[in-house]
Amino acid sequence: MAKLTLPAEEWMYRGHAACPGCGPALAMRLLLKGLGPRTILAIPACCWTVIATPFPTTALAVAVLDNPIESTGASLAGLRAAADALGLADVTVAGFAGDGGTADIGLQALSGMLERRTDAIFVMYDNEGYMNTGVQRSGATPQGAWTTTTPVAGTRRGKREPKKEIMEVVLAHHPSYAATANPAFPEDLVRKAERARAARGPRFLHILAPCPPGWRFSSEETIALGRLATETGLFPLYEVEDGVYRITRPYGTLKPVDEYVRAQGRFRHWTDAEIRELGAQARAGWERLCRRERETAAVARPPPIPLTA
């Protein structure tokens, strides 16, 4: 197995308050390796409010400002404006929000920040539900997943509606840089964080962040599950820079989704037919992405980036 080539510096301390196997904790650790110590982080109400540990301690080696769950986008705008006004032009202004604080209650402020082309990075860590409040459904919860508010009981079989496609929403704002990332592919994640840091204007990262207690899997499976999410085509890794798509983990053939589904208690009630249907959706999504990569390749392309992961 090849050795990982990640920056050695850590900007997240041991002694944080995350659950064992926490995807969001890994996401933060890797993200900060890419963003570096001159980062100001806006964190809304979410699991990370707690993971960062209570006053007067902190698990993060960067400056952090808390904000309400719905206003991270606006906080970034204020931080950027103040940084510019105060001659702190070199700081990286970034938000780190859950899927609820991004795609549901945080969507308005996110849209405002993207539309105004705020020079900042919005990171959504996607644990596919409101986990801090005890595993409730969010717009980013996948169809058919059990949560405490989408029970599997009586006539109900988990969440009825499909997952909100936040990348489509974000890309409709034409950000200067947007990418998906996954802590199971750490070098890809760190490289995207570095690229996001280097770009100017509104930037967005969608990081998959498996949640052992919320998805009902055992905590040592986080990386294996994360890998499967990408290798099945359910969570493809790509980046979009100035409208040009680039798949950063290309696959000739996708793995079947069975193993991914069967490893998670939130899908325990699924039938084989339902799993087949998800597999078909994953393939369709992957093909759509490949098409977009081909179609946008004609547009003026930024310099190629070597694949490292």
Add this chain to the structure above:
Amino acid sequence: MTREVLSGNHAQSHAVRLARAQVISAYPITPQTTIVEKLAEFVATGALEAQLIEVESEHSALQAVVSASALGARTYTATSSQGLLLMHELLHWAAGLRAPIVMGVVNRAVAPPWNIGADHTDTMSQRDTGWIQFYPESNQEVLDTVLVAYRLAETAEVRLPVMVSEDAFYLSHTVEPVDVPEPEIVDRFLPPRTGHAILVPGTVGRLGSFTGPDRYVEFRRELARASAQVPRVLPEVEEEYRRLTGRSHGGALPTYRAEGADAVLVTMGTMTTTARTVVDELRAAGQRVGLAKLRLFRPFPDTELRRLAATVDRLGVVDRSYTFGASGAAATEVQAALYRGPHRPLVAGFLAGVGGRDVTPAHIRRMFAELLGPADPEPRWADLAPLEVDVHG
């Protein structure tokens, strides 16, 4: 100093220009809009060097200035009515983070039904959020109070956000001559803000955070302590402003002909001007009446009120808003402040001018007459339409 004919809103804009606000963020709502339009013009022409963030909601406007203020910038926002209500959650954040933001609020009625007239329901329903609240009476007072507000907000022992209110249209859209101080004078009064110690890029620190009951209580008590500094700091700040500009507006509760009065009316905002002329008129007719202007509503000027209560047997308090379930907020606060003091005059509450209804000299005369008549502490609507209006359609 130059003398300009300005609306209350433009007086506010000029004050923000003179304060050299660095980050401004706002969302349009009548009658606040002209404040921000003027500021946008100042920024466009270079008269003010500031970052102007045209956000997608008031909620985001206040978040943007809270974050900018947390990083150390001098900030400003303005709103009215529904916009202020939408900001509610962030109002607590601003005070809790000790962000010295100054906000202009053009007091406007709250829907339903939609109404854009002067009414204090918007700010009264935010009185427990930790913000300092001023209610000026004239456009000159608006300009001066905004500048005083910045100095007060940024005083180390205080470091709290401040609202400077304007009665919709009576101030916001009515012009009068206003003395605009020279920038050099204001610079001497209001030096650049010193940065915030907690949120420093490149260093470890967290502003906001979370705590259990083991520490939360002390955070709250710190807020209470900061607020308790205002009665001491405000007169000092106003005295310095007076030294530089020759103007002072009399602290938290300026009085007018209240000495030896049988009855004193406590008013807020623009109706004070009307009441002052009525006091002169009644005094000329031999009636011993006076006036007290509740200029600072938060923190509530308990001490000044108790001093006033020692000299008068009857106090009338006029509220330009109805606080559901409890009548008028100012009347209730006055009663509460005096109950804890040694002198407890009769306190009668009047509701008047709600939703922009004009409060005329006739209304004020009637209030004084009732106040001097048989003792009756029950709150009353002082200006209901004479004909029964069927609001049920």
